[in-house]
Amino acid sequence: MNKKYNTIIQNIDNQILNLIYKRYSILEENELFNKFDEAYYKKLNLDNKEKSIKLFNLINLFENKNKKQNKILYLGPSGSYTQDAAIKKFGLLNSFFSVNSISNLFEEIEQENADYAIIPIENSLNGLVNDTLNAFLKYNLNVIGEVILDIHHTFASNCEDINKVKTIYSKDIAFDQCSIFLEKYNLHNIEHIYVESTTKAANLASINPNSAAICSDIAAFNNHLNIMFSSIEDNPSNKTRFFVLSKKDLEKKNDIEYKTSFLVELPNISGSLIDFLQIFKKENINLYKIKSHITKGISNFFIEFNGHKNDKNVKKILKKYKNIKILGSYKKEVEDI
Numbered sequence: 001m002n003k004k005y006n007t008i009i010q011n012i013d014n015q016i017l018n019l020i021y022k023r024y025s026i027l028e029e030n031e032l033f034n035k036f037d038e039a040y041y042k043k044l045n046l047d048n049k050e051k052s053i054k055l056f057n058l059i060n061l062f063e064n065k066n067k068k069q070n071k072i073l074y075l076g077p078s079g080s081y082t083q084d085a086a087i088k089k090f091g092l093l094n095s096f097f098s099v100n101s102i103s104n105l106f107e108e109i110e111q112e113n114a115d116y117a118i119i120p121i122e123n124s125l126n127g128l129v130n131d132t133l134n135a136f137l138k139y140n141l142n143v144i145g146e147v148i149l150d151i152h153h154t155f156a157s158n159c160e161d162i163n164k165v166k167t168i169y170s171k172d173i174a175f176d177q178c179s180i181f182l183e184k185y186n187l188h189n190i191e192h193i194y195v196e197s198t199t200k201a202a203n204l205a206s207i208n209p210n211s212a213a214i215c216s217d218i219a220a221f222n223n224h225l226n227i228m229f230s231s232i233e234d235n236p237s238n239k240t241r242f243f244v245l246s247k248k249d250l251e252k253k254n255d256i257e258y259k260t261s262f263l264v265e266l267p268n269i270s271g272s273l274i275d276f277l278q279i280f281k282k283e284n285i286n287l288y289k290i291k292s293h294i295t296k297g298i299s300n301f302f303i304e305f306n307g308h309k310n311d312k313n314v315k316k317i318l319k320k321y322k323n324i325k326i327l328g329s330y331k332k333e334v335e336d337i
């Protein structure tokens with residue numbers, strides 16, 4: 001864009017932002033927030049830089065309307081954390097579609113029904129997401145990126161009194177992230193029903209009497225649930241890391257710092273893990289994560305290192321260890337969560 005128009009557009013963007021801030025302040029100062037405004041602003045989260053980027057993307061929507069849009073899948077329904085992660089990674093200028101389970105997200109990408117899928121891989125409180133690892137063992141797809149999201153859960157219900165809640169719906173991993181809250185309010189011994197996503201949980205809580213959901217505030221809002229408690233996660237710095245999944249791999253670039261994730265099944269004999277790890281030391285590769293994952297009695301190790309699968313020293317290892325299943329080499333966004 002030439003300089004003259006650049007300044008004009010920037011001025012307009014600033015005016016739009018200022019007006020939205022002004023509207024927000026009036027609503028806040030005069031306690032005029034209704035549910036819609038609260039959820040709307042929380043979604044934009046104007047006091048937080050990363051969400052301002054979303055707004056910026058929105059402003060650019062018209063300008064970029066001719067740009068090719070990617071088809072991106074997330075674990076839905078709408079309002080899930082995975083949807084938030086998808087928007088954080090790709091911006092709003094794309095087509096987003098919800099899929100009901102992690103294994104179906106893999107299947108859709110396998111069938112080339114979309115360009116990318118966003119899938120949760122690990123949480124700072126809970127560790128690895130088992131459904132995702134099981135799907136990686138079944139499919140041969142590529143991780144081409146990562147995205148990290150702060151996770152804040154709400155306890156939402158249409159019951160007037162917390163003592164009337166007899167059933168709680170949520171995703172397994174979300175229950176685990178809120179164990180202190182559940183114990184504090186004596187909710188750990190009532191019925192817990194595990195469902196595929198926290199948004200499905202919100203939906204079930206809205207149609208079943210005497211129930212509640214652990215979900216995002218947006219999912220609660222979308223399903224007309226009252227938020228009884230906010231930020232109920234055990235640790236306020238609760239984070240989930242998501243992978244960007246694709247059928248096509250990306251070419252290695254020289255100016256990018258890469259991370260690689262892989263799974264490996266090692267023989268159940270003494271010294272096999274230590275022998276395996278020694279080769280990485282020999283090749284001067286920095287392994288920074290190793291976690292074990294057991295499915296159907298077979299133990300796999302989920303391992304990550306700094307570097308790319310096409311690096312000379314990595315290729316040497318891959319030649320020797322045919323049982324290594326590379327999940328992908330992708331741009332490092334953070335050291336760890």
Ligand SMILES: O=C(O)C(=O)C[C@]1(C(=O)O)C=C[C@@H](O)C=C1
Binds near residue numbers: 082171199
């Ligand atoms: O259920 C959702 O809303 C999701 O996006 C999935 C998911 C997960 O499985 O890790 C994502 C982030 C939180 O850790 C809880 C749930």
